Amino acid sequence: MRIVIAPDSYGGTLSAPEAAAAIAEGWRRVAPGDELRELPLADGGTGFLDVLHAVLGGQLHQVQVTGPLDGKPVDAAWLKVGDVAYIEMAQAGGLHLVPKEHRDPARAKAASSRGVGELIAAAAADSEVSRIVVGLGGSATTDAGAAALAVLGAVPLDEAGEPLPDGGAALARCARLAGPPVLPGRVRLVLAADVDNPLLGEHGAAAVFGPQKGADAATVAELDAALGRYAEALAAAVHQDPAELTTAPGGGAAGGLGAALLACGGERVSGAGLVRELSGLDAALDSADLVLTGEGSFDWQSLRGKLITAVAESAAARGLPCLVLAGQVSVGRREAAAAGVEAAYSVAEHAGGVDASMADPAGTLAALAEDLAGQWRR
Structure with missing residues (x-):
């Protein structure tokens, strides 16, 4: 056989x-x-980069970035193949980086996607890169990609104009963003998403994926409301309809990072479908x-x-x-x-x-x- x-x-x-x-x-x-x-294959989650490197070759660029908890650094990489950069969100903000005994409501509220923004910024700084494909899945975060976009200039601010700390819960105090997210040159973003969940609601990032990250029922409700507040500020910063942003398929991927990348003009594709094609x-x-x-x-x-x-x-x-x-x-x-x-x-x-x-x-x-x-x- x-x-x-x-x-x-x-x-x-x-x-x-x-x-x-x-x-x-x-x-x-x-x-x-x-x-x-x-x-061996992958969708947008854990293992995405390893599989693509094995299939496509290319050059791995090692980077130390901010991990999902307490600002502790983690080692990650991005893959350059021609003018395309591939990033695996889970390398910078994956659930595997959070020990099971640390998956509790407090940490679920504070987990940060900042390292993903640092990976995107590192890839975008390469003048030969025109497209960045971000694999979404296996995340420890539920911050709608706010910390990732802060690296790109879209810092969330409170009513007094002060920057908010990282984490989804803090976004309940988000009044506006310091500006829209900015990528160098004409870099285009592609979301390789393993799910089609929206950002908010009963099928959203907090409700569906929050519990596996340590969120209890009260924390899920708190995070869902906070992400809604942030989505309004993000939509205003990029001149987009908030309802469109919060209901878009894939917006709830990777703790809402999908919505952040969609707001940057990103194109959503199936992570599994992409790997199926490239492999x-x-x-x-x-x-x-x-x-x-x-x-x-x-x-x-x-x-x-x-x-x-x-x-x-x-x-x-x-x-x-x-x-x-x-x-x-x-x-x-x-x-x-x-x-x-x-x-x-x-x-x-x-x-x-x-x-x-x-x-x-x-x-x-x-x-x-x-x-x-x-x-x-x-």
Whole structure:
């Protein structure tokens, strides 16, 4: 059999290349003669830059930027390929940079996207760069990109004209911006977003993604109101309709950073779709018999434009079965089938529990792949 193994990263436990290698290892235990092609992928979230660098080559530029909490610096990079710069938001403001014991309401209110603005500024300063593609996803922040835009000159001010501290909660006191965000030359922004959520409301940045960052119900309500206040100031600064900004699909991506980049004239594209195109996934599937993909959690968010959806759509167009090997599975069979997924399997269930699977992520993923090789070859 000719099999394409095209997973995303697994929620901070395995990178996409590590996951692909584990699946391949398990499969080969049963079918060493099968032709396996490992094609690790990403949507706009964690691993976006690594996958693109592996596929496109280019030059990585290392930068130290402000991390999401307490102003502590973190190491990040941006990738230059011709006149295009690629940035992964999660490198500067990702949830993986915040230990689980620190994901509480206070830190959820204060998390900052400043480092992302510093990455954008660094890439934009290169005179050869005309387009900056920002991968959105896996964020620790819920500040509507306010701190990122502050780096570009759009500093949020209170009624007295004083700069506000970083963090989403402080934006409740935002009266205006010091000016519109400014990029050098004619640099264009592209948002590679893994979700289509708007900035505000029950499907917005705070309500949907805030809880995983430590926000409780009261904090979600506080952040949603604060982001609404900031959106009005941002819309005024860029002469845009506030309602258009707050309801735009993808505006809620990466804690609302999507809305900030849209306000800068950014164009939104599917992160998974972009990687699908640049990685040559469709061409790889043209000669395949089976597709294996996966991520940390195959849930309802997976069906809203994330990587598994892109892989399954490409497989379905060619009449290929697509199997999902995920850390956990909460999507029903009917919903999975509608997305083009033949079957979905949980590593945690196969390993006997979440703790067991997390104790040896690569080993338990390989064991699941080994079992599936036996089933599907029969």
